[in-house]
Amino acid sequence: MPLIEFSDKGLYCRAGGFYIDPWKPVDKAIITHAHSDHARWGSKYYLCHAQCKPLLQMRLGENNYQAVEWEEKIFVNGVQVSLHPAGHMIGSSQIRIEVNGEVWVVSGDYKIEDDGLSGKFEPVKCNTFITESTFGLPIYNWKPQIEIFQNIRDWVCRNKELGKTSVFIAYSLGKAQRLLQCLPEIGLPIYVHGAIWNAHQAIVSSGFQLPDVKRITYETPKGSYLENIVIAPPGTEGSAWMKRFYPYAVGICSGWMQVRGTVRRKNADAGFALSDHADWKGLLQTVTETTAEKVYVTHGYQAVFSRYLNEIGIAAAEVKTEFGNEEEENSAAVAEAQETIDNNQ
Amino acid sequence: MRQFAELVQTLGTSTKTNEKLDALSEYFSTANDKDKVWVIAIFSGRRPKRAVNSTQLWTWCNELAQLPGWLFEECYHAVGDLAETIALLLPEAIPSDASYPLHYYLETLISIEKQDEAIRKAFILRSWQTMTQPERFVFNKLITGNFRIGVSQNSMVNALAKTVKLDPSVIAHRISGNWDPMATSFADLLSENTLTKDYSKPYPFYLAYAIEDDVNSLGEPVEWQAEWKWDGIRGQMIKRNGELFVWSRGEDLMTDKFPEYHALRNHLPNGVVLDGEILVAQNSSSSQRGDEVFPLPFALLQTRIGRKNVTKKQLTEAPVSFCAYDLLEYEGNDMRETFLIERRVLLEKIVKSINHPALLLSPLIPFSTWEELANLRSQSRNMGSEGIMLKRKDSIYQVGRKRGDWWKWKIDPLVIDAVMIYAQKGHGRRSSLYTDYTFAVKDGDKLVGFTKAYSGLTDKEFAQVDQFVKRNSLEKFGPVRTVKPELVFEIAFEGIAASNRHKSGVALRFPRINRWRKDKTVNEINTIDDLKKMLELYGK
Known part of the structure; x- marks a missing residue:
């Protein structure tokens, strides 16, 4: 009997009677991180990392949450469970499960580089590893964060010289906070969209130190944005809401920006391949370091990555999950909300 | 670098x-x-x-x-x-x-x-x-290969003009034609003197925009000259210094591809440059008058493009003519600043005096009111043409695409409703999105694919179709997905020809998506018989 089964509700541990990141309501859910494709509403009990809890509260409201620290061992129906840093976003964790000496690890989403915010990723030795593969193609190799940050700051300064506002498109939960590690150094005021403001407040109230930002409202005088910095979530590009920033340049921060075609399709003035997922080398390095005998590959380029692992002598199989749709869902929701706001004006 | x-x-x-x-x-x-x-x-x-x-x-x-x-x-x-x-x-x-x-x-x-x-x-x-x-x-x-990176030749010419302080039309002319970047210096390339050395140098083409407003807004019909708009390759025929050169609008030298033209070298006087259309036309000996033009479908011309060695069979089945409609150089003088009506008189004189099947004169369409011309336009397809060209009689020959003096007045495209059956990811800015589709019409209970189309939807619509493809893929053949036949689109095209390379037996000219027929189901699409009827009507 495998420790984790792939059911229609999600990754299921029969021995422990719990699911990991289920996409349908269940009795017991263990959550890797607070993004909408991994943490969904309706379950009766949620176990997550302490830093993840306030974010779940923000997204899913009050529920029966249990928060744990990394490497804290707990037992669920006799199954030993512990959480380990995944480096993807604040409070993101890998889930380690052990029964009778057999160890399985579910990666959730992860990245190798320490972004200074999400906790440093640690590979966890196991027998079976369930890994994401969002960027599981060798064309995806990230530059160090320090280098990308410098490019970002240079771009903001160039925009300022040209008399333009720098508008960044970044995920409200994760990427936006990561950008705040880079931007304050320039010394310009930073304005954020309401969705990012909400995430910001939730994170600050849980005890994190984040730089000051200003919320964009209808009262904000239009001239205040000029030559300054704006952060907005995906879905706002090209919307009527953007008009207030004119003249502006749009910079999108996402791993997908590695490919020129994506930058052009999104009509971005600049694309920064700043990702919260492991790149090709990161995925390979992690799989090797877990010393897993068997690897299941989920959301992303699962067919490609599992085939490649098999060819280099690591037994792997692809698994279909409902993870990995967050970007689309999120942007659709924002765009929709935006339309409602615009129509009401 | x-x-x-x-x-x-x-x-x-x-x-x-x-x-x-x-x-x-x-x-x-x-x-x-x-x-x-x-x-x-x-x-x-x-x-x-x-x-x-x-x-x-x-x-x-x-x-x-x-x-x-x-x-x-x-x-x-x-x-x-x-x-x-x-x-x-x-x-x-x-x-x-x-x-x-x-x-x-x-x-x-x-x-x-x-x-x-x-x-x-x-x-x-x-x-x-x-x-x-x-x-x-x-x-x-x-x-x-193709260095398409989001900049047109036009932008490059304008930027260069700005930097060296010359008129863009002068730059466009100086950098046209045959020159070797390895052997040409920047100063030489932009200098006036080089023109005399290169006998093959073409003039930049004057291009028309499609007319958007009512033709009545153009003013008095008497000020305008109307011609059929031909569906061939725009070309320039140059006779200088005893040599003949034929350029396409893409600035490819095509002289050797069309041996039909070689005889004209002996007939055309030196110092003559003609603007016209490279066409496969019915042998004009079958028609009594030399100025009649009956072009055959573009598909036939395609059999001649890209071939170095032309067979006898091709020469008989797809004989190429040059259908002239303007005169840019006469007796070695640049005629572009003279009025069209004067250029036309000289052009007619030259073509008629040569009287050779490889050189035709694009006839004028006589008309006295816009209504009359609109009626004639509706018969364009029967003339083997794709509409009407309107040129102001006192227009000079300008450089590039300009508004005002020349307009194309095309007929509405042919349309057919079809269902999407295959999808493939696009290239360039559409990479990783499913934007290249294959469409089918009904053949009894079956569906038969008849064309691909890549354009015509907005980015938002492409994103929606992309989502549909990702959720409704049936099979995977390399990069191609077969898709549940559900989405119906109106496909527009400019022409239709018989083809034995396609399962459907037809090949379309310029197919594109006209609109997404969300109001139609797959049961309401057109049939292969509808396509065959169109072929019968317009493809012969």
Whole structure:
């Protein structure tokens, strides 16, 4: 009997009677991180990392949450469970499960580089590893964060010289906070969209130190944005809401920006391949370091990555999950909300 | 090379024409002269011959990156551009401060073109190893082909004009025709004197916009000349110094492709340049008058393009004529500043005096009111034409696409409702989105694919269809997905011809998506019989 089964509700541990990141309501859910494709509403009990809890509260409201620290061992129906840093976003964790000496690890989403915010990723030795593969193609190799940050700051300064506002498109939960590690150094005021403001407040109230930002409202005088910095979530590009920033340049921060075609399709003035997922080398390095005998590959380029692992002598199989749709869902929701706001004006 | 890579980066991502112009002007005022000549050459379609082919490039890349072939292919499908895929996959370069200039790479590529593969390979690998990733991208792009990076020849000409303070139309003319970037200096290229040396040099074409308003807004019909709009290849026929040259609008010298024209070398007087259409026309000996034109479908002309050696069979089945409609040079004088009506008189005189089946005169359409012309226009298809050209009688021959004096008044396209059955990811800015579709009509209970189409939807619609494809894929054949036949689209096209290369038996001209028929189900689409009827009506 495998420790984790792939059911229609999600990754299921029969021995422990719990699911990991289920996409349908269940009795017991263990959550890797607070993004909408991994943490969904309706379950009766949620176990997550302490830093993840306030974010779940923000997204899913009050529920029966249990928060744990990394490497804290707990037992669920006799199954030993512990959480380990995944480096993807604040409070993101890998889930380690052990029964009778057999160890399985579910990666959730992860990245190798320490972004200074999400906790440093640690590979966890196991027998079976369930890994994401969002960027599981060798064309995806990230530059160090320090280098990308410098490019970002240079771009903001160039925009300022040209008399333009720098508008960044970044995920409200994760990427936006990561950008705040880079931007304050320039010394310009930073304005954020309401969705990012909400995430910001939730994170600050849980005890994190984040730089000051200003919320964009209808009262904000239009001239205040000029030559300054704006952060907005995906879905706002090209919307009527953007008009207030004119003249502006749009910079999108996402791993997908590695490919020129994506930058052009999104009509971005600049694309920064700043990702919260492991790149090709990161995925390979992690799989090797877990010393897993068997690897299941989920959301992303699962067919490609599992085939490649098999060819280099690591037994792997692809698994279909409902993870990995967050970007689309999120942007659709924002765009929709935006339309409602615009129509009401 | 680094400066050129930066230029390409700006041109590729900038969404504003002015920014592109500024980037080009900046380049033209700071780059070295030899590089400038090459940039003019590249952006006007004068790329050097391929020193290595795509297969060699990706094989060498794989050797360095140590990747299996199938994985390279997966990457290529995700990126949608071979040059970029290779640039992304190559192992990190040894950083070098020195960057060789653009012309060094291009001229070396030319010099090793005929050398052993080992020598060419060594040069490519050596170059890759000293380049940054953006440099590798443009280098690969220069080798692999069409340098389409978001800038038109027009923008390049305008930027150059701004930098050297000459009129864009003068620049356009000076950089046209046959010149070798390796042997031409920047000063020579832009100097007046070079014109006298190059007898083959064409004039820049004058192009018309489609008319948007009511024709009545054009004023008095008597001020306008109407001609049929032909569906061939726009061309320029030049006779100078005893030699004949035929250029296409894409600035390809096509003289040798069409032996029909060779006889004209002896008939046309020296110092004559004609503007017209390269067409497959019915042998005019079957019609009594020399000025009648009955062009055959474009598909027949296609059998002649891209072939070096023409067979006798092709010459009889698809004889090519030049259908002249303007005169740009006469007795060695540039006639572009004289009125159209005067140019026309001379043109008729020349064509009639030669009286040769390979040179036809595009007839004028007599009309006295716009209503009368609108009626004639509705019969365009029966004339083998795609509409009407309207030219002001006192218009001069301008450079490039200009509004005001010349208009094209095309007939509405043919349309048919079809269902999408296959989808494939696009290229360039559409890579990783399913944007290339195959459409089918009904054949009894079955569906039969009859065309592909790549354009006509908005970005938002493409995103919706992409989502549909991802959720409703039935099978996977390499990059192609078969899709549940559910989405119905109206396909527009300009012409139809019989084809034995297509299962449906027809080939369409310029197919594109006209609109998404969300109101229709797959049961309501057109049938193969509807297509055959169209073929009967318009394809013969």
